[in-house]
Amino acid sequence: xxxxxxxxxxxxxxxxxxxxxxxxxxxxxxxxxxxxxxxxxxxxxxxxxxxxxxxxxxxxxxxxxxxxxxxxxxxxxxxxxxxxxxxxxxxxxxxxxxxxxxxxxxxxxxxxxxxxxxxxxxxxxxxxxxxxxxxxxxxxxxxxxxxxxxxxxxxxxxxxxxxxxxxxxxxxxxxxxxxxxxxxxxxxxxxxxxxxxxxxxxxxxxxxxxxxxxxxxxxxxxxxxxxxxxxxxxxxxxxxxxxxxxxxxxxxxxxxxxxxxxxxxxxxxxxxxxxxxxxxxxxxxxxxxxxxxxxxxxxxxxxxxxxxxxxxxxxxxxxxxxxxxxxxxxxxxxxxxxxxxxxxxxxxxxxxxxxxxxxxxxxxxxxxxxxxxxxxxxxxxxxxxxxxxxxxxxxxxxxxxxxxxxxxxxxxxxxxxxxxxxxxxxxxxxxxxxxxxxxxxxxxxxxxxxxxxxxxxxxxxxxxxxxxxxxxxxxxxxxxxxxxxxxxxxxxxxxxxxxx
Amino acid sequence: xxxxxxxxxxxxxxxxxxxxxxxxxxxxxxxxxxxxxxxxxxxxxxxxxxxxxxxxxxxxxxxxxxxxxxxxxxxxxxxxxxxxxxxxxxxxxxxxxxxxxxxxxxxxxxxxxxxxxxxxxxxxxxxxxxxxxxxxxxxxxxxxxxxxxxxxxxxxxxxxxxxxxxxxxxxxxxxxxxxxxxxxxxxxxxxxxxxxxxxxxxxxxxxxxxxxxxxxxxxxxxxxxxxxxxxxxxxxxxxxxxxxxxxxxxxxxxxxxxxxxxxxxxxxxxxxxxxxxxxxxxxxxxxxxxxxxxxxxxxxxxxxxxxxxxxxxxxxxxxx
Numbered sequence: 001x002x003x004x005x006x007x008x009x010x011x012x013x014x015x016x017x018x019x020x021x022x023x024x025x026x027x028x029x030x031x032x033x034x035x036x037x038x039x040x041x042x043x044x045x046x047x048x049x050x051x052x053x054x055x056x057x058x059x060x061x062x063x064x065x066x067x068x069x070x071x072x073x074x075x076x077x078x079x080x081x082x083x084x085x086x087x088x089x090x091x092x093x094x095x096x097x098x099x100x101x102x103x104x105x106x107x108x109x110x111x112x113x114x115x116x117x118x119x120x121x122x123x124x125x126x127x128x129x130x131x132x133x134x135x136x137x138x139x140x141x142x143x144x145x146x147x148x149x150x151x152x153x154x155x156x157x158x159x160x161x162x163x164x165x166x167x168x169x170x171x172x173x174x175x176x177x178x179x180x181x182x183x184x185x186x187x188x189x190x191x192x193x194x195x196x197x198x199x200x201x202x203x204x205x206x207x208x209x210x211x212x213x214x215x216x217x218x219x220x221x222x223x224x225x226x227x228x229x230x231x232x233x234x235x236x237x238x239x240x241x242x243x244x245x246x247x248x249x250x251x252x253x254x255x256x257x258x259x260x261x262x263x264x265x266x267x268x269x270x271x272x273x274x275x276x277x278x279x280x281x282x283x284x285x286x287x288x289x290x291x292x293x294x295x296x297x298x299x300x301x302x303x304x305x306x307x308x309x310x311x312x313x314x315x316x317x318x319x320x321x322x323x324x325x326x327x328x329x330x331x332x333x334x335x336x337x338x339x340x341x342x343x344x345x346x347x348x349x350x351x352x353x354x355x356x357x358x359x360x361x362x363x364x365x366x367x368x369x370x371x372x373x374x375x376x377x378x379x380x381x382x383x384x385x386x387x388x389x390x391x392x393x394x395x396x397x398x399x400x401x402x403x404x405x406x407x408x409x410x411x412x413x414x415x416x417x418x419x420x421x422x423x424x425x426x427x428x429x430x431x432x433x434x435x436x437x438x439x440x441x442x443x444x445x446x447x448x449x450x451x452x453x454x455x456x457x458x459x460x461x462x463x464x465x466x467x468x469x470x471x472x473x474x475x476x477x478x479x480x481x482x483x484x485x486x487x488x489x490x491x492x493x494x495x496x497x498x499x500x
Numbered sequence: 501x502x503x504x505x506x507x508x509x510x511x512x513x514x515x516x517x518x519x520x521x522x523x524x525x526x527x528x529x530x531x532x533x534x535x536x537x538x539x540x541x542x543x544x545x546x547x548x549x550x551x552x553x554x555x556x557x558x559x560x561x562x563x564x565x566x567x568x569x570x571x572x573x574x575x576x577x578x579x580x581x582x583x584x585x586x587x588x589x590x591x592x593x594x595x596x597x598x599x600x601x602x603x604x605x606x607x608x609x610x611x612x613x614x615x616x617x618x619x620x621x622x623x624x625x626x627x628x629x630x631x632x633x634x635x636x637x638x639x640x641x642x643x644x645x646x647x648x649x650x651x652x653x654x655x656x657x658x659x660x661x662x663x664x665x666x667x668x669x670x671x672x673x674x675x676x677x678x679x680x681x682x683x684x685x686x687x688x689x690x691x692x693x694x695x696x697x698x699x700x701x702x703x704x705x706x707x708x709x710x711x712x713x714x715x716x717x718x719x720x721x722x723x724x725x726x727x728x729x730x731x732x733x734x735x736x737x738x739x740x741x742x743x744x745x746x747x748x749x750x751x752x753x754x755x756x757x758x759x760x761x762x763x764x765x766x767x768x769x770x771x772x773x774x775x776x777x778x779x780x781x782x783x784x785x786x787x788x789x790x791x792x793x794x795x796x797x798x799x800x801x802x803x804x805x806x807x808x809x810x811x812x813x814x815x816x817x818x819x820x
Contacts, residue, residue, distance in 0.1 A: 054698070075700035090695035092688045094758050103688060103699040112679040 005030045005193040006051070006162050011060035013046050020046040023060065025222040026195075026212050028162070033184060033194045035204045035226065038214035039238055039401070039431030044197055045087065047214070048166055051195070052084045053077030064162070078104055083160030085151050085168045087197075088341070091139045098122040098135035101154045125153040130179040143291050144171045152180060156187075163187065166197045170428050173289055173457075181207050199431065201231055213237040235432060251281045251447060251467055257316035259451035260301070260333070260420045266309035267300040269293070271475045274310070278451040280419065283442065285466025285483065286455045287494055293475035294455045295338050298422045302327040302335045314420070328358055331420070334413025338424035338455070340402070344409040347398035351390050354397050354408050355379040358416040382411035386441065403434025410441065421445065424455045439465060463490045471497045509751065511803065512767040516774065523778050530781060533658060542773040544662035545724050546743055547766055551673050552717030553744035554765050558677065559690040559710045560757025561610065561617035566744055567737030568628035569602040569715055570722030575632045575641065577723050578732020582643030595723050596716060602628060603715020607708035617711070632734045640733035644726060652727030662724055669720065674762040686710055690757030743772050746793055750800035771796065 008026040012019070021043045028034040038044050049055040050062065053071030061068050064080055071077040077084075091100050098118040099106070107117035119135040126133060129149050139147060148171045155163060165184075169177045184207065188194055198204055204211070205226065213220040213234065220237040258277035265274040271293055278284040288294050299305045301312065303321040312319050314331045327333040337343040345354055356363060356375040363374050376393050383393065386407045390400055397408055406426060413421055423442065427435045442465060446452045456462045462469065463485060470480035471494055479497035483490055523530045549566055556563045563569075577595040580586040586594065606624055610617045654661045676683035689696040689706040697703055718737075725736045749755070750771055751764025772793065779789050 052698070073700075073702065074698050075702060078700045084698070086698060088694070090692065090698050092691040092695060092758065094691050095684075095688065099684065103696075103701070106681045106684065108681050111681060112675075113681050113684050 003029055005032075005065055006195075007063040008047070008051070009060055009063070011047070011050060011057045011062065013050060013055060013057050020217055021050075021057070022217045024214065024217070024219055027223045028193045028195055028210075030191045030193055031188045032210055033188050033196055033208045034223070035208035035211040036195055036197045036214070037201075037204065037211060037234065037238055038220070039403070039433060042214040042238075042431075043217040044214055045166065046217075048084065048086070048164055048195075048197070051077070051162075051164055052082060052086075078158065081158075081161040082164065083155040083158040083162070084164040085155045085166060087166040087170075089147060090151060091147055093140040094138060096136045096138055097126070097133060097142075097150055100139055100150060101125065101135075101157050103154070104158060121157065122153070125157050126150075128156070128179075128183050129153055130176065145173065145176060145291070148172060149176060149180075156183065160192070162193045162195070164195045164197075167199065168196075169198060169200065169203060177203065201234060204234075205231070238432060258313065259315055260453065261313040261316075262301070262310065263313070264310035265300070265307055265312060267297070268306040268308055269296045269300060269475070271297055271300065274477055276453075276470055276477065276480070278420070278453050280449045280451045281446060282467040283446045283452040283454050283465050285462040285469045286453060286472060287457070287459070287462055287469060288472035289457070289498065292472040294472050295424050296475070297472070298335060298424055298453070298455060301422065302333055328416060328418075329361070332416075332418050333420045333422065334358070334416055334418030336406075336409050336413065336421070336423045336426060338428070340405055340409060345397050345405060348396060350394045351383065351388065351397055351400070351408055352376050352379040352393040355382055355411045355415050358412050378415060379411070382414050385414075386411050387437065401431070401434075403430045403437075406430055406434065406438060407441075410438070414445075418450070420451045420453070422453045422455070425457060426454070427456075427458060427461060435461075459491055459494065460487065463487050469494065473498055509761060509764040509767050512751065512764060512771065516767055516770050519771070519774055519778070523774070523781070527781050530777075535777060535781075536658065537655070537660065539770070539773045539777055540658075541660050541662065541728060542776070543766075543769055544660055544666040545721060545728060546747065546773065547666050547769045548669055548717055548724060549721035549740050550744050550747035550765050550769050551669065551762070552714045552721060554748040554753060554760045554762070555673070555686075555710050555713045555717065556617065557690075557745075557748050557753045557755055558757060558760035559686055559706060560693070560755070561707070561710065562621065562745075562755075563603075563606065563711065563714045563718075564618065564621040564741065565602070565606060565625040565628055566621075566714065566718045567740035568625045568632070569599060569718035569737070570725065570740065571734055571737035572602065572628045572632040572722070573598050573719040574722035574726050574732050574736040575636045575734050578641030578644060578726055579635060581645060581648075582641045582732075588645055588647060592723065595719050599715040599717075599719020599722070600712055601715070602718070603712035604708060606715065607711025610711065611704050611707040636732075636734045638734055640731045642731045644731055648727050649730045652724070652730060662727065665720065665724060669717070670762060670766060673760075677760050677762065682709070687758055687760065690759070692758070742790070742793060743769075746772055746797050749797055752800075768800075 004027045006028045008024060010023045010025065011021055012023055013021040024043065024047060026047065036044055046055060050057050053074045053076050056070060056072065063069065069080060071080065098115065099113065101122045102118045107114040107121060122135040126135065129152060131146065131149050133146065139150060142150065148168065152168055168180065172180065184194060196208055208226055210223055211226045211229065212222050215238060259280045261277040262274050266272050274297060276284065286294050296305065300307050303323045303326055312321060319331055321327045321331060341347060352375050356378045359378060360370060363370055363378055379393055383390065388407045388411065389404050397405055426438055439461065442452055442454065454462065454465060463483060466483045468480065469483045469490065470477050472478065481493060549570060552566050553563060573595045576598050577591055580591050580594055606617065606621055610620045651661050677687060685701045686706055686709065689701055689703065693703060722736060726732045747768035748760065748765045750768035752761040753759055775792060775796065776789060779792065
């Protein structure tokens with residue numbers, strides 16, 4: 001039925017001191033949608049980079065349509081008919097949608113970029129994914145979800161025989177995801193081989209027919225049919241044990257006055273009449289579709305965007321938060337950004353530096369300068385408490401897995417003793433084990449007295465963690481209610497608020 | 501109207517016109533043919549090397565050796581004319597080739613070593629400049645053919661003949677970055693090097709090509725300087741550095757790369773020339789001209805940023 005189109009056999013790859021892949025096998029047939037699973041750091045990205053010509057294997061081989069291939073660079077992989085959506089954002093933001101999509105192979109007339117031809121070629125793919133946008137729009141004006149769809153359109157437009165999708169749905173709404181799946185199924189019917197990476201197991205079961213699981217750079221299973229496997233089986237393969245389940249108990253005691261309260265707040269970003277309150281000890285969940293203005297609200301609260309009306313109260317007192325420094329130092333507000341790599345962390349610096357960055361002013365106050373030892377001493381307890389897996393405090397954050405990076409961004413605010421923590425999409429693109437850990441951590445922080453504002457598009461996560469839920473739509477709060485942690489009831493109420 | 505407001509250069513154009521008008525009102529002698537000529541001649545030369553830096557800024561690199569390259573080419577050009585009596589066309593070809601070579605070396609070293617262009621061109625700045633001084637023993641070549649001198653001093657009505665070189669270069673660069681696929685690939689690389697590579701745009705080609713182009717433009721500016729000064733003196737290029745950054749930046753370029761506003765750069769060059777001229781006329785101490793130029797760069801960058809934030813094409817604040 002489906003003969004093997006892409007075969008990786010016994011591929012190994014080591015980076016300085018780390019064996020990223022150890023004799024890994026993978027076989028994807030024509031017309032097959034094949035899931036590649038594993039926790040962050042299991043070697044998925046390395047395998048993908050070998051398939052797309054970014055890295056070359058140290059040992060083993062890759063066969064494409066029966067012939068051994070060895071791509072020296074991405075260009076050769078593209079030439080061989082391999083298209084990819086990488087996990088990180090790969091768009092040229094100043095360029096138009098059309099020019100981004102045709103970047104691999106721009107239509108040209110006499111050496112000139114032919115914008116009209118590019119727009120024509122692009123329109124079809126945008127429509128296929130349900131993106132109603134003018135192909136001439138610069139990418140910088142798109143939302144995160146739209147950008148992700150543009151990247152997918154870009155990969156599709158290559159009309160590749162083998163398509164690699166690394167977390168393509170991480171910022172998409174369920175509706176957009178469904179449109180994508182329809183397209184992928186059609187491509188598979190036409191004989192395209194698809195490798196699909198996702199942390200959302202529901203998606204994998206819905207879409208894929210075969211699965212390869214990596215754990216610590218090795219095959220936990222190779223190219224098995226997905227039929228007959230359960231979610232539990234997959235999780236066991238991924239983490240080598242059962243998935244931890246926890247039940248959040250309601251808060252025992254709450255602070256009298258809200259730690260953070262917004263009264264009729266309007267912002268320069270377009271929020272109107274926002275009223276919210278979070279008390280110490282509880283988690284307020286903020287739900288909304290992408291573009292509802294949740295992250296933007298967080299930015300306004302921490303002083304990164306102007307508040308134009310209403311009032312903000314911190315610990316019961318009126319607060320004018322002029323800038324981020326004031327939010328952090330005077331008002332004790334920490335913000336774990338949705339854009340972990342771009343905003344939350346300084347990737348090129350060490351674990352210790354990242355954790356201590358928000359308290360440098362406190363550490364350095366005595367002598368006015370900072371030693372590495374002081375910084376390490378300040379960071380160590382949090383590395384322990386949060387079980388951050390790093391070879392040393394001096395390790396660059398860029399070299400940690402996504403889950404550990406997220407722990408570092410939370411640790412930073414713990415070190416800063418934030419009384420109010422705003423956490424924006426904390427578990428996007430994070431492996432199951434770290435996700436469970438982060439959930440427990442947020443809950444523990446709240447119960448220890450921190451006021452947590454949790455922004456999440458992951459409804460199960462939100463309903464499991466939040467004590468109260470507020471729903472946003474079009475830069476307004478349209479509903480808020482106490483969460484009984486009854487998934488059916490809470491999710492129904494949220495959907496009713498947004499779509500009803 | 502909205503589209504016009506979104507362009508980088510509209511505010512600058514207003515600034516240039518208003519500045520010119522204000523100056524003309526304050527000092528009627530500003531509008532004399534002589535003054536306009538000084539500004540135009542300065543424009544012809546400056547715009548060439550400003551674009552030479554602009555090409556580098558477009559890919560997020562910089563060329564500190566721009567002036568040294570111009571200097572080396574200028575004295576080599578003067579040298580082969582005076583000492584070897586090379587025909588003019590060959591001498592120009594030689595100068596351009598030397599520019600290509602200097603730029604290629606910068607690009608190749610930057611790519612191969614993985615060091616920043618700042619360090620590489622800082623080193624080659626010293627090498628090129630030293631070579632130019634060594635060749636000439638710090639003495640100018642005066643044996644410049646009449647044709648070259650005439651090109652530097654002749655006028656076509658009110659316009660300097662040097663515009664015949666400067667204008668086509670502006671147009672070619674504008675088309676190159678605005679429309680040509682290769683130019684767009686350079687901008688793509690400047691905007692996001694990683695993404696460009698994953699899209700099959702080879703970094704080696706982009707980096708070497710941009711540096712080479714920068715070298716060629718420096719060479720052209722070097723030879724234009726010879727025509728304008730009527731001799732090949734090894735001090736050519738010494739004062740290029742600040743203006744080469746100022747003009748593109750005033751014009752709206754971002755130093756991280758991905759954007760080269762050609763019209764903006766031209767207006768930036770005009771702003772710099774206008775200010776120089778204004779301060780001469782108002783008898784301001786020439787040393788303070790540099791202070792003002794620095795302030796202008798700061799002001800221009802601030803304004804551009806404000807505009808981007810307002811239009812939502814840049815994040816309002818960078819967090820953490």
